[in-house]
Amino acid sequence: MLILTRKLGEAIRIGDDIEVKIVGIAGDQIKLGISAPRDIDVNRAEIYEAIQKENSQATQADLSEELISELKAMKREKK
Structure with missing residues (x-):
């Protein structure tokens, strides 16, 4: 894992297409702005994990369902 220190307004680049910028700091929370091509999904980790589970x-x-259909077809063939 790469760990970086960034200040408000500073950014990091990931490859040629993705930029992550610090756009706000309030207490123990930061706001990130993420610029990425439309074909790249950007999700919070918990949302990504829920999508993967679904x-x-x-x-x-x-x-x-496919296995059940195949078993039914095999049963019909035996008759």
Whole structure:
């Protein structure tokens, strides 16, 4: 992990396309401004994790439905 110290108004660059800027400081919170191309998703960590969990559950449900369909098709073929 890279740890940097930045002041209000200062920024960091990630590659050529992403800039993270300190836009506000209030007590123990900071406000970040993130400039990135539209095709790059930028989410808070807890939102990202929730999306990943939902995608995993959806994939498992799709696989279960597909397996059930295949088993039913195999059962019909035996008749």
